[in-house]
Amino acid sequence: MGWLGDLWKTVRGAEAEDLIFAPNLPMKGLDASKPIVRDSCYVELVVESLRLERARVFATKFHGIVYSFVKLSRQGEESAVVAAVSKPPKLAELDPNSIGKVITVHKSMMGAVPWRGGDLGLELGLFSVKAGNVLTPVVDYVSRVSQIAGVSFVGAIKPFVPLITEGMDLIAGQSRDTALEVGIDTTIKLERPGAFAIIAAKKGSIDVARLSIDPADNKLLVAGEPLKAAYCVFSIRAVDRKADYGDIPELKASYAAFRAAILKGVEADAKETLAVFRRTAIFSPDLITADARQLVAAAEELMRDAFGGGAISDTGQVRGVPDTLAGLPLYQ
Incomplete structure (x- = not known):
């Protein structure tokens, strides 16, 4: 200053x-x-x-x-x-x-x-x-x-x-x-x-x-x-809300990698990218703690849906997986 x-x-x-x-x-x-x-x-x-x-x-x-x-x-x-x-x-x-x-x-x-x-x-x-x-x-x-x-x-x-x-x-x-x-x-x-x-x-x-x-x-x-x-x-x-959370650069990139791993269908890769996403969100300088945890919870739910109930369609697309970070349900 x-x-x-x-x-x-x-x-x-x-x-x-x-x-x-x-x-x-x-x-x-x-x-x-x-x-x-x-x-x-x-x-x-x-x-x-x-x-x-x-x-x-x-x-x-x-x-x-x-x-x-x-x-x-x-x-x-x-x-x-x-x-x-x-x-x-x-x-x-x-x-x-x-x-x-x-x-x-x-x-x-x-x-x-x-x-x-x-x-x-x-x-x-x-x-x-x-x-x-x-x-x-x-x-x-x-x-x-x-x-x-x-x-x-x-x-x-x-x-x-x-x-x-x-x-x-x-x-x-x-x-x-x-x-x-x-x-x-x-x-x-x-x-x-x-x-x-x-x-x-x-x-x-x-x-x-x-x-x-x-x-x-x-x-x-x-x-x-x-x-x-x-x-x-x-x-x-x-x-109390960050309307543009879906554009946080490092978190957006981390989610894209996580989503790609889910689409690939290899659970080990998805777990690894989910761990990276979790760390990126929790330590993000752009999110308050409650919002970071909510995003992590939403990503973990996607993980359970993808590998816990066989949610992959014949076209290789995962039903209900948002295309972008902004699609994760942070604010109801």
Whole structure:
């Protein structure tokens, strides 16, 4: 952590403006009453809305990009990191008339990742980048790398993290063509879901108690009126299901090998691949323990069906064996 904090003065210019960080804002559709319990849910990071201000210095078309770097604790393991850069369509090729408008993006920067307890380290930055031949290709490249890496699978993201951070180094290094609208480098003691705001304003200049989030479009309000400053509203959510579990790369491949062994009809091979699948699921950084065990139980049931009751048809296909991992009954 610390990359964004170190760059603050470089990108912002001579006198860095103070920032206001407003936690625990009420937001429609976000239930902050349910505690986030270790290894019983997944957490997500979503950018809800934003307002650009510093881009006025460009007087030409520009892109808005969002950078996030999340560090999650792991008991007995190296911390997990999820890095992402996003250039949502609404933030591409903006013109000067777009400055000052509130843009609702509802962009996921971190998909459902298991919560193992501890603290959540967060770097989050909203940048305006001048459009042109110098930086636009870099912005597009970093965005594509982030898209390929994804935002939901810890193991798949890890190899791409250096590319993402190095790309942001290149972008932020062009101080004449890059403006950091708002940014934060902090550690959050995550006990409940919540909505947060980062505001480009001097501390004490806004009464945080008078801030609210518009239920219609998630724009930030102060005393009921739209806030006239650069800001970013984001939420950290808790969900009890990982909807994309069927796409966890290593687990998907392990299930494919197990299924192939069942189709082959050799019980010893099926047992061996089932053991690999079991280990892969139980130690997956992308599943909470209860979900991992449920997937293993479903695979073991397939094993019993295949070799306990002669379930292989004349065509060599096993009845009731899902084609893909997503077909295993994790959630009823």
